[in-house]
Every structure is written in structure tokens, then in C-alpha cells.
Amino acid sequence: MSPRPGPGLLAVRVLAAGLNRADLIAYGSAPTSAPGRELAGEITAVGDGVEGFAVGDRIMARGHGFAATAVVEARLAIAAPEGLSDEEAGALPVALTTMHDAIVTHGHLAPGGRVLIHAASSGVGVTGVQLAAAFGASTIFATSRSSTKLDVIGRHVGPIDSELVTIDTSVEAFEEVATDVDLIVDNVGASVLEGNIVAAAVQGRIVQVGRLGGREATIDLDELARKRIELIGVTFRTRSDDEVAEIFTRVRDDLGDRLTLFRPRIAGRFALADLEVAFAELAADRHVGKIVVVP
Numbered sequence: 001m002s003p004r005p006g007p008g009l010l011a012v013r014v015l016a017a018g019l020n021r022a023d024l025i026a027y028g029s030a031p032t033s034a035p036g037r038e039l040a041g042e043i044t045a046v047g048d049g050v051e052g053f054a055v056g057d058r059i060m061a062r063g064h065g066f067a068a069t070a071v072v073e074a075r076l077a078i079a080a081p082e083g084l085s086d087e088e089a090g091a092l093p094v095a096l097t098t099m100h101d102a103i104v105t106h107g108h109l110a111p112g113g114r115v116l117i118h119a120a121s122s123g124v125g126v127t128g129v130q131l132a133a134a135f136g137a138s139t140i141f142a143t144s145r146s147s148t149k150l151d152v153i154g155r156h157v158g159p160i161d162s163e164l165v166t167i168d169t170s171v172e173a174f175e176e177v178a179t180d181v182d183l184i185v186d187n188v189g190a191s192v193l194e195g196n197i198v199a200a201a202v203q204g205r206i207v208q209v210g211r212l213g214g215r216e217a218t219i220d221l222d223e224l225a226r227k228r229i230e231l232i233g234v235t236f237r238t239r240s241d242d243e244v245a246e247i248f249t250r251v252r253d254d255l256g257d258r259l260t261l262f263r264p265r266i267a268g269r270f271a272l273a274d275l276e277v278a279f280a281e282l283a284a285d286r287h288v289g290k291i292v293v294v295p
């Protein structure tokens with residue numbers, strides 16, 4: 001029997017946990033000391049005041065997943081749909097909340113909008129492509145430095161109503177292909193900022209999510225002003241638990257019955273005991289989608 005968790009909390013047996021780039025960045029050469037940021041789990045005990053969850057339910061949540069058991073906040077959990085495997089459910093919370101916040105809440109994507117997703121092969125990127133399609137983008141420009149990875153993304157996403165235009169940035173300047181873009185989801189940062197200003201439409205939005213390509217860049221403020229571009233930064237680091245809970249509420253309300261549309265691509269599955277090997281695989285940048293560990 002698990003000890004009873006505190007009010008508002010759920011005790012879970014971890015089934016799978018996704019790896020995130022942020023752990024490599026925050027924990028440097030020792031990412032294995034990271035506790036993890038997301039998981040799928042089976043509820044073993046429910047704290048006071050929790051509604052809507054019961055012992056035995058399978059959930060996906062933000063929480064410390066690199067362990068056999070975890071305690072998570074019920075408001076940062078979503079019932080895992082039957083159609084998703086444990087690995088898929090454990091790989092979804094960070095990407096789904098990050099991309100919903102970027103594309104819907106801050107990006108205000110309207111049906112028919114043109115969207116550019118940088119580092120579309122990343123864990124967040126693949127979900128971003130799926131979300132942009134679900135919210136009615138007319139065209140989705142997806143970038144990667146590898147044409148092979150772009151093919152994999154296209155196959156994983158499958159038939160969608162949006163036109164998917166893939167851009168291999170090792171051979172093409174993305175801003176020459178992606179023009180008049182209403183929403184740019186920037187998972188790359190400094191190395192693409194100048195091009196983003198070129199690619200953006202008048203009144204376009206750039207949501208700055210990741211700095212894989214550097215954190216400092218110069219931009220043409222005259223072009224920013226002329227196009228009336230909104231440049232919006234987002235992170236979980238300065239968000240209170242209440243703010244993160246609000247994102248979960250929006251995701252549940254908006255996507256609750258269609259979560260299986262956002263099936264993550266599992267690019268690697270490792271035993272928790274091999275977390276070091278799993279992080280080495282993430283750092284090698286060969287993956288498309290998510291790498292997970294299972295206890």
C-alpha cells in the first residue's frame with residue numbers, strides 16, 4: 001500500500017517517462033541527476049480534495065518521472081487515453097502543454113493560418129506540427145537540418161488537411177521558402193531570428209520557445225516595427241504552479257477528447273537503469289520525436 005499523498009496530490013507507479021532537452025541544458029554533463037519532467041503512471045493513492053481520479057487510473061502528468069514511483073499534482077495530470085501506449089502517454093505532457101501554450105494561447109493560430117515550426121523533429125516540434133494541423137493551419141513549414149528526419153516527420157504525422165512543406169535547412173534558406181508566415185514557433189533561437197523577421201507576415205507572431213541555436217542575435221527593429229511583428233518569449237521556468245495548472249486546464253478543455261491525434265513518435269525506449277545511454281542518444285540528435293525510459 002502506498003502512503004496517502006497530501007491534499008491535491010496523486011501517488012503513482014511510473015509506467016514511462018519522457019526525456020527533455022531542458023534536462024541536458026540544465027544539468028549539463030550530468031543530466032542523469034535530473035529528476036525528469038513528465039511521466040505516465042498508474043495511480044496507487046489519491047490525496048484529499050482530488051476529484052476525477054481514482055486508484056488504478058492511468059494518467060499522464062508533469063512530474064519527476066525518472067523513478068519507480070512519483071507523487072504528482074492532480075491539476076497537472078490528464079487521464080491517459082486508451083489509444084496511447086504507456087510510452088506515448090509518458091512522452092506527451094511537456095510537448096503538448098508547451099505547444100498548446102505556444103500555438104493556441106500565445107500564437108492565436110486561426111484556421112487558414114500559415115505556420116513555421118523550427119526543429120520540427122524535436123520532441124516539441126512533432127507535436128507542434130500535429131497541433132497546427134488540428135487547429136486548421138493552411139500550410140505548415142517544418143524545418144530540420146536533415147531531409148531524412150523530415151521524411152520521418154511526414155510519415156509519422158500522416159495525412160493531414162494542412163499542406164506540409166518540409167525545409168532542410170542544411171541546404172535551403174528557410175526564409176526563402178516560408179514566406180508570409182502568420183505564426184513562427186521558434187525552437188531554435190539566435191541562428192534563425194533574422195530569417196524569422198523576413199519570413200513573418202505583417203502582424204505575424206514569433207513565439208520564442210528554445211535556444212538550441214544560441215541566445216543572442218541582432219534583429220532589424222525597423223522590419224519588426226514595419227511588419228508589426230509580435231515577438232513573444234515563453235518558458236516554464238518562471239511560471240507558478242497555478243499558471244502551469246491553467247495550461248493543463250486549457251489543454252483538457254480544448255483537446256480532452258482528441259488526445260490521440262497528438263500521438264508522439266517514440267524514437268527510443270530505454271530502461272531507467274540506462275538513463276545515461278538514453279541521454280546520450282538525445283544529445284546525438286539522431287531522434288525524431290521523443291526518447292523515453294521505463295522503470
Ligand SMILES: NC(=O)c1ccc[n+]([C@@H]2O[C@H](COP(=O)([O-])OP(=O)(O)OC[C@H]3O[C@@H](n4cnc5c(N)ncnc54)[C@H](OP(=O)(O)O)[C@@H]3O)[C@@H](O)[C@H]2O)c1
Binds near residue numbers: 019025289
Ligand atoms: N519554452 C518552453 O516552455 C519549452 C518547453 C519545452 C522545450 N523547450 C525547448 O524546446 C527545444 C526543443 O526541446 P526538445 O526536448 O523537444 O528537444 P529535442 O527532442 O532534443 O530536439 C532537439 C532538435 O533540435 C534540433 N537542433 C539541435 N541543435 C540545433 C541547432 N544548433 N540549430 C538548429 N537545430 C538544432 C535538432 O534537430 P535537427 O537535427 O532535425 O535539426 C535536434 O534533434 C529546446 O530548446 C527546449 O529547451 C522549451
